[in-house]
Amino acid sequence: MKAKIITALSTVIVAAELALLPDTAKAQVVDLTGGPNESGSINGALFFASDQQPAGTGFIDSFLRVQNKGFEQGYNTDGGFPFDDKHPHNFQHSIPLAGLAQFNLNGIEYYKFMLDSNQNGPSAHQFSLDRLQLYTSHDPAQTTTNFSTDSNDLRTLTLGHLVYTMNNNDGTGGYVVMTATGSGKFDASMYVPVSDFNQSDKYVYLYMAGGDHIRATSGFEEWAAAIVPEPSTWTLMLGGFGLFLGFQRVRRWRS
Secondary structure: OOOOEOOOHHHHHHHHHHHOOOHHHHOOEEEOOOOOOOEEEEOOEEEEOOOOOOOOOOOOOOOEEEEEEEOEEEEOOOOOOOOOEOOOHHHOOOEEHHHEOEEEEOOEEEEEEEEEEEOOHHHOOEEEEEEEEEEEEOOOOOOOOOEEEOOOOOEEEOOOEEEEEOOOOOOOOOEEEEEOEOOOOOOEEEEEEHHHOOOOOOEEEEEEEEOOOOOEEEEEEEEEEOEOOOHHHHHHHHHHHHHHHHHHHHHHHHO
């Protein structure tokens, strides 16, 4: 499959931050609450505090929303709402693997996923992302709720090929703490190596759970992915840029 690569200013900024990651960023607990420049890594995935871009309902095309009080979990699917996933399906659906944009950071290709967290009350507007797994599959509409545990105590769902896990998926191990002040910006951006994914599969499942370390206060979390724009979108963008350049030329001529 021909690689789809997006080069943007945000990629350059993240690459610069990546080069400055301290050794402590490799710890299994990543705390992103200290400010917009916080970052870290767990099992090869990179986590950044924020891209400082608009997020929330109306700004992002979320593929997964999860909401519950205390502990919450869910994954995106076209088949239904198996856990604490929120209705309707325009906010909770499958994502094609071929449509994901690729970002080159320090010579490694990554897929990018963004989380907007919304919590309040006793949590002090913080959220702990305690369990995170990514799968690839040919079936976009699975609804399983059954976990199996292998000989290494790793708990998985029967969703397809497991391509990334943050920990053993049992409430122990690595986790990420982030701000959760509501819509307005992404609270965490995650980059996962493209090489981890089974490119022969068609769809990506993202399973998440939170509330093990900081209890959820009934707010909701929503995920979006960096997607390759459709050709029509590129046409509009390039057309708008052309109009802008033309306007700038007219201003300079008149001045």
